[in-house]
Amino acid sequence: MIKQPIYLDYSATTPVDPRVAEKMIPYLTEKFGNPASRSHEFGWEAERAVEEAREQVAALVGADPKEIIWTSGATESNNLAIKGAAHFYKSKGKHLVTVMTEHKAVLDTMRHLESEGYEVTYLMPESNGLVDMEKFKAALRPDTLLASVMLVNNEIGVIQDVAALGEVCRARGVLFHVDAAQATGKVTIDLAKLKVDLMSFSAHKTYGPKGIGALYVQRKPRVRLEAQMHGGGHERGLRSGTLATHQIVGMGEAFRVAREEMAVENERVRTLRDRLYQGLSQIEETHVNGDMEQRVPHNLNISFNFVEGESLIMAIRELAVSSGSACTSASLEPSYVLRALGRSDELAHSSIRFTIGRFTTEEEIDFAIDLLKAKIGRLREMSPLWDMFKEGVDLNTVKWAAH
């Protein structure tokens, strides 16, 4: 018997790897010192742990440890990077560029900057979710100070070509920020080569604890930021606040494990994802959202036409997955990411995001396939849209009543 519900929502968060949890615990109890305490062994011990973790995080992404700043998570990193750079370099320009499919932590930060008088261009991606290089170039202006593009999309898992985007930015004197929250342990990141000035990281998407993240701030050429959190001047004045040693140790260990195991793990996960894809594509009228090649191995975002997402989620309570339908909100708006791809509202409403991870098994995938086949059949039996489709009615020609 498989333990239920089956967790297939690894892009929402991951469990802390037991090896990570084990390494964290002593830093809550015996080794509890404040890493900023310079006058005794408790502080020195904590500081050593923090610096070791900084090296582990830097090692996974090809950075110098001095370029890593601890934050509370990728949301804070995105805020610090974008607002910090916009404020510091405001004499240079007032224009920023981002993409409509970015995480809310980027989009909302951009909106906030607009209220301060900055101008923001929100690029529409291609229908496969990827940014077109020519459109990106065309969006850059002489007064553009920063562009922000995520490495891996949280909903559809597509991988943007940040290497090429970075080259364009560097050549045009535009700072380049990359939200890599979903990317660590999934794609190889080498900041020594990438023309990226700022990169945001999160621990809990990579089997580390929640509440800890990091921001890469490039040293050569040096990128400067205006601090958003003021206080004791921790993290070279960029982010004040006592460091959460146990969380930091956890992030370091999680990233160490990711670095050592990602090659093997990604192949295993990809096999499971492809198995899921094969199984689900036997169901009629299924559509994958986002490019299938430029994609992380653990993500499958798929729309089941003529079935409403929330009722599907309800039907598959044995599975913990995410829906592209935000129908729980009063607005009834489907995922803004899928809409930006030009997906019809119906398909956006009918989408499910499966994200597979370290602890997913083949049995769980097979169970999921069988369950979905049965439940989608049942819901389609109940769906007037399915009937109309089967009768050959083009739903786009139907005059629907507003409500």
Place this chain on the structure above:
Amino acid sequence: MSYSTKVLDHYENPRNVGTFGKDDEGVATGMVGAPACGDVMKLQIKVNKDGVIEDAKFKTYGCGSAIASSSLVTEWVKGKTLDEALSIKNTQIAEELALPPVKIHCSVLAEDAIKAAVADYKAKHGAMVETAACKGSDCSN
């Protein structure tokens, strides 16, 4: 989100799912909602010679609350005259199913489905049509 036991019951065991035969006597259909809004309800009523709804069927594309609302409505309209069916209010549906505020629109849609089905019946049978189900063609969201 969490659902009330009544919503779950109707969702797990929906009453009267289906479609009447195209040539069945006294059948009228109301279809409301829009795919772009995330819910479409099709309610069919079968009216006997005395003007009483003797059977009802539904098909719904929508969330669990929308399915439950339409399932409930098929039970409630049975045995009612057209005018009695028209007196069913969305607030009664919402109360019966304990719908949260974000799901009230599901009960509104179910009420609209009744109105649309009755209007269709009256249109087919030459009676005065007093209730227009829904106006406009685009999703207002």
